[in-house]
Amino acid sequence: MSLGSPFDGAAAAEPPSLDGIDMLESLTWEERDRVAALCRWQRFRAGETVLDQDGDGCDVCFVVQGAVRVVSYSYSGREVSFDDVPAGGVVGEMAAIDGQPRSASVEALETGTLIGFLSGSAFLSLTTGHPQLALALMRRLASMVRRCTERIVDLSTLGAANRVQSEILRLALAQGGERGNTAVIRPIPVHADLAARVGTTRETVARILGDMARDGFLERRSGEMVVHDLARLRALVEEVRG
Template sequence: MVTDSLDGIALLEELDPSQRQELARLCRWRRYAAGEQIIDRQSETRDVFFVVRGQARVVIYSASGREVSLDDITEGGFFGELAALDGAPRSASVMAVSECLVATMSPELFLKIIREQGSVAMQLLWRLAAMVRASTERIVDLSTLGANNRVQAEILRRALEARTDPEGRPVIQPIPVHGEVASRVSTTRETVARVLSDLARRGIVRRERDALLVLDLGRLEVMVSDMAG
C-alpha cells in the first residue's frame, strides 16, 4: 500500500506532527495517472481528498458536452469538502492534471477534525471564503465582459501570478493551453487563439519555446481595466 505524510497539507498545518501521522494512517492512499478521473460528479461518495503530490482540476461537463473548469488544486491542497460538509451530491468532477498522489479521508473523520480542531475549521472557512470571492469575480466577468475581454483578463491574472525574468517581465510557464483557458473563462478554443495572436501582433506578449513572455504588462493592465468600465 502507498502511504506518505500529510505534512505538506496547508489545511492541517497547525496540527501536531503526531496528529497528522495518525490521520495519514486513517486515510486511504492512491496514485492517479494524468488525465484520470478522481471524483465522478455522479458518484455517491462524500470523501475529502488531499493532494499530496501532483495537480488536480475541478470541472463540470454540461449535458451538451461543454467543459467548464472551476478550479485547479495544487500540491498541498484538498477538494471534495462540499459534499463532506453538507452531505449533498458532488457539485463537480475532479481529474488529475499530472500524476497525483492523493490521500482520501472519510466524511465522518473530516467532520470530527473540524469540530475538534479550531485551527482546521478556521483554515476551511478561509478556503471557502476565497472560493466565494473567486466565484463572484467570475460571475461578474461573465455578466459584464465579452469573451475576448475575459481571455485578456485571464492572461493578466496568470501574468500577475507568474515569475518574472531578469528584466522584470512576467514569464507564464508552461504556455497556456488554448482549450484550458477556454474552459476557464467559458469561451471557445478559437477565441483564445485569436486573442493571443492579437496580443502578440500588438507586441504585448511573445510566444517563446516553452513559455509566454509578457512584454508589456502595463498595456495589458490598461486594456483589461478599460473594458471593465
C-alpha cells in the first residue's frame, strides 16, 4: 500500500519541484513547473511496486526523492536486477515511446520514495517540442543499450567470479568516491542484490567476495566497502573480457 499523496494539507498546495531531474535540465524552471503540475504524485514504501512488468500503462516516472530498482522475474521467481535509479532519474520512458507493455518492474528502494507520474502522451509532446530534451533522452537510451550489451557479453563469456569482480569494479567507479587507486562503496552491497545483477547465487557471491578480500582487493569497514588497487582490478577484468 502506498503512503498516499504528498498533498494532504493546505501547506502542500504546490506540486514538488522537478528541478533535480537530470533529463529535464534543458527546460526553464517555468517549464519544469508546468510539467510538475501535469504529474500525478505518489509516495511509496521500500519494496512497494511502482510499475508492473507487462503492465499496459505508459506513464513516465520522475524519481524526485528516494530511489527505485528496475527488476524482472523469471517464471520460477528468480529476480534479475537491471539498475538502481536514484533521485533525479527517470524510468518508464520505453513504454511511452513504443506503446508496448512494460519490459520490467520498478520497485521502491526506500520508504518515502516520491514519484511524479507523467502520462506517456504528455511526455511525447514534451520531447517533440524540446530538441535538447529529446537529445538527452536519446543519449540515455544509447547508454542503456551499451550497458545491456556489456552485461550480455559478461553473462555469455565470463564465469561467476569474473562477473562479480566486474560488478564490484563498476560500483567502485560509479558509486564510490575514487581516491587515487582506491574507492569506497557506500552502503556495502547486499549479496542477494549482487547475485541478481550478475546471474548467480547469494552463496556464490559471498564466497567470491571472501576470495577478493583475501587477495587484497576488498576491505569491509563500518557501513562501507573499500576497494583497493583499482588499477589491478581493472586490468584483471579487462584481461578476462579479452
